[in-house]
Amino acid sequence: MSAPAISLRGLRKEFGSVTAVDGVDLDIAQGEFFSMLGPSGSGKTTVLRLIAGFEQPTAGTIELFGEDVTSTAPFDRDVNTVFQDYALFPHLSVLENVAYGLRVRGMGKRERAERAREALEGVRLGGYGDRRPSALSGGQRQRVALARATVLRPKVLLLDEPLGALDLKLREQMQVELKQLQRSLGITFIFVTHDQEEALTLSDRVAVFNDGRIEQLGTPAEIYERPQSRFVATFVGTSNVLEGAVAAQLLGVPGTFALRPERITLADAPTGRDRAASGTIAEVVYLGTGRRIIVDLDAGLQLTVLEHTLGRDAASDAALRGTRVVAEWSDRDLVALDAAVPVTP
Amino acid sequence: MSATTSTRRHSVSAFLFEHARLRLALLLTAPLFWLGLVYIVALAALLVTAFWTVDSFTGEVRIEWTLDNIVTVLTASVYQSVTLRTVGIALLVTVIDILLALPIAFFMAKVAGPRLQRALVIAVLTPLWASYLVKAYSWRTVLSPEGLFAWLVEPIGGSSPGYGIPATVITLSYLWLPYVILPIYAGLERVPDSLLDASSDLGAKPWRTVRSVVLPLLYPAVIAGSIFSFSLTLGDYIAVSIVGGANQMLGNLVYTNVGTANNLPLAAAAALIPIAIIMVYLAAVRRTGALDNL
Numbered sequence: 001m002s003a004p005a006i007s008l009r010g011l012r013k014e015f016g017s018v019t020a021v022d023g024v025d026l027d028i029a030q031g032e033f034f035s036m037l038g039p040s041g042s043g044k045t046t047v048l049r050l051i052a053g054f055e056q057p058t059a060g061t062i063e064l065f066g067e068d069v070t071s072t073a074p075f076d077r078d079v080n081t082v083f084q085d086y087a088l089f090p091h092l093s094v095l096e097n098v099a100y101g102l103r104v105r106g107m108g109k110r111e112r113a114e115r116a117r118e119a120l121e122g123v124r125l126g127g128y129g130d131r132r133p134s135a136l137s138g139g140q141r142q143r144v145a146l147a148r149a150t151v152l153r154p155k156v157l158l159l160d161e162p163l164g165a166l167d168l169k170l171r172e173q174m175q176v177e178l179k180q181l182q183r184s185l186g187i188t189f190i191f192v193t194h195d196q197e198e199a200l201t202l203s204d205r206v207a208v209f210n211d212g213r214i215e216q217l218g219t220p221a222e223i224y225e226r227p228q229s230r231f232v233a234t235f236v237g238t239s240n241v242l243e244g245a246v247a248a249q250l251l252g253v254p255g256t257f258a259l260r261p262e263r264i265t266l267a268d269a270p271t272g273r274d275r276a277a278s279g280t281i282a283e284v285v286y287l288g289t290g291r292r293i294i295v296d297l298d299a300g301l302q303l304t305v306l307e308h309t310l311g312r313d314a315a316s317d318a319a320l321r322g323t324r325v326v327a328e329w330s331d332r333d334l335v336a337l338d339a340a341v342p343v344t345p
Numbered sequence: 346m347s348a349t350t351s352t353r354r355h356s357v358s359a360f361l362f363e364h365a366r367l368r369l370a371l372l373l374t375a376p377l378f379w380l381g382l383v384y385i386v387a388l389a390a391l392l393v394t395a396f397w398t399v400d401s402f403t404g405e406v407r408i409e410w411t412l413d414n415i416v417t418v419l420t421a422s423v424y425q426s427v428t429l430r431t432v433g434i435a436l437l438v439t440v441i442d443i444l445l446a447l448p449i450a451f452f453m454a455k456v457a458g459p460r461l462q463r464a465l466v467i468a469v470l471t472p473l474w475a476s477y478l479v480k481a482y483s484w485r486t487v488l489s490p491e492g493l494f495a496w497l498v499e500p501i502g503g504s505s506p507g508y509g510i511p512a513t514v515i516t517l518s519y520l521w522l523p524y525v526i527l528p529i530y531a532g533l534e535r536v537p538d539s540l541l542d543a544s545s546d547l548g549a550k551p552w553r554t555v556r557s558v559v560l561p562l563l564y565p566a567v568i569a570g571s572i573f574s575f576s577l578t579l580g581d582y583i584a585v586s587i588v589g590g591a592n593q594m595l596g597n598l599v600y601t602n603v604g605t606a607n608n609l610p611l612a613a614a615a616a617l618i619p620i621a622i623i624m625v626y627l628a629a630v631r632r633t634g635a636l637d638n639l
């Protein structure tokens with residue numbers, strides 16, 4: 001079996017008294033689309049910068065394809081980065097930007113121009129080589145940054161929130177392009193984002209970061225369906241957390257459980273699902289594809305429910321407030337966040 | 346009804362809002378008058394005086410048009426050699442200041458932490474608070490045969506350069522260094538760190554990054570700094586008379602012509618030389634395109 005593309009062991013990084021990365025162990029396979037997801041300040045970007053070599057770790061090792069590169073300078077590492085602010089050189093044309101890496105490697109003028117032009121055509125910016133980066137739109141700059149990083153054919157591409165500055169439509173389009181690019185290049189992508197939807201839709205595997213540690217590591221489905229901690233359950237998508245007295249009353253078991261809003265159904269009277277709890281509708285939010293309903297349970301918990309199909313008349317949303325309902329769900333939809341308690345209540 | 350009250354309440358603001366030209370006139374009349382008087386009129390007076398002459402009996406300036414002063418300044422060997430020496434010193438001071446300022450500014454802008462950065466900016470600015478004369482005379486002390494400089498280099502077999510052109514270059518480099526550091530520091534502050542990271546990420550070693558990314562982006566700032574050190578040196582005559590021994594610069598010729606020789610027209614003609622040189626310098630800089638990005 002070949003060595004993983006990236007292998008991190010006991011990685012720590014302190015800035016003064018602040019611990020940005022607090023002991024990260026991670027293996028990323030070759031050709032994997034790997035996302036590091038977390039809120040700002042969770043250490044995900046620092047891990048990326050450590051892999052790129054822009055920062056030196058306080059402790060721990062970094063291996064690239066089995067080779068220890070912990071103290072190797074960035075210009076000697078076979079990885080390339082797409083920066084959050086794109087970091088295009090303002091004094092160079094688009095073509096010169098893309099050719100920069102080839103130029104510093106000593107490639108001849110004609111050959112590097114040829115390869116840079118190909119790379120630009122690969123991101124559908126064929127006719128833009130002579131322009132300055134300042135004359136391009138945000139999405140175009142993003143694609144130039146991609147071309148500049150991939151023209152060197154790195155084994156690993158690092159992407160630091162590359163879509164963060166784009167508007168929603170463009171972001172969705174770029175997500176598709178990124179996925180296609182990764183498939184066609186067949187190289188490892190390490191993608192840093194705070195957007196959980198982006199991480200879930202793009203990745204083969206996701207690491208959820210919190211406070212400088214990996215909170216959970218797994219496929220998008222594992223992360224979403226089986227969160228292992230309260231943080232993951234509430235950061236990745238929305239979860240209702242049932243705990244303490246409420247859990248004891250509703251489920252008959254003490255412990256902490258996560259319940260996704262789309263797993264809950266509302267009805268006027270119990271329909272015979274595993275669990276039922278009565279309450280009053282406090283708020284109805286229209287979402288277009290469905291609606292989010294906030295229910296004040298009699299047990300003392302506020303429950304968020306997501307209805308995708310419009311079971312009730314949409315026009316009567318406002319009138320629903322104050323209506324008595326029964327919220328129901330199945331036992332298999334409950335995820336135990338407390339390892340001490342068995343999954344099935 | 347309500348419209349009239351509100352109009353009345355803001356009558357002055359509303360009036361000015363409607364009369365954009367009047368607004369502009371009120372804003373700019375005083376500074377433009379000052380600029381016109383100080384810069385244009387004074388410079389024009391200098392230019393005109395250079396074409397007048399001095400009555401050899403009374404010593405008074407006579408309004409009698411002549412090119413004699415210009416011819417003297419251009420052909421007399423003393424003016425030629427002093428001009429060459431002054432330009433040489435100005436170029437040397439500029440090069441030394443740029444070479445010193447680049448690493449200092451880079452350290453301040455990109456390496457130092459926020460606290461050290463603030464301390465360094467203050468340290469660079471502090472000498473500007475001290476009197477020019479105090480600083481020039483302290484260099485005279487440092488460079489004297491028994492001074493600090495001699496004491497420092499004697500163990501390695503060196504000796505003080507004494508008072509002369511090297512001492513002048515050292516003193517002027519010291520005096521104008523802050524004026525070169527500050528624009529370069531400001532220019533570096535505007536270069537995002539991510540550009541340096543990107544260059545390194547794409548395989549450029551540090552020196553390559555400096556050459557291909559930092560210096561091209563800093564070019565306008567370096568030029569701005571060089572204009573300060575170059576033009577300030579061209580006009581200087583005090584430092585050279587304190588540490589320069591018997592050497593003279595253009596400023597000294599102007600000074601003696603106004604004072605001892607009492608020949609204001611010739612002094613004005615001599616003063617045109619540095620103006621002409623700095624214009625040539627600016628034109629040369631413009632041709633390189635460095636000012637396009639300012």
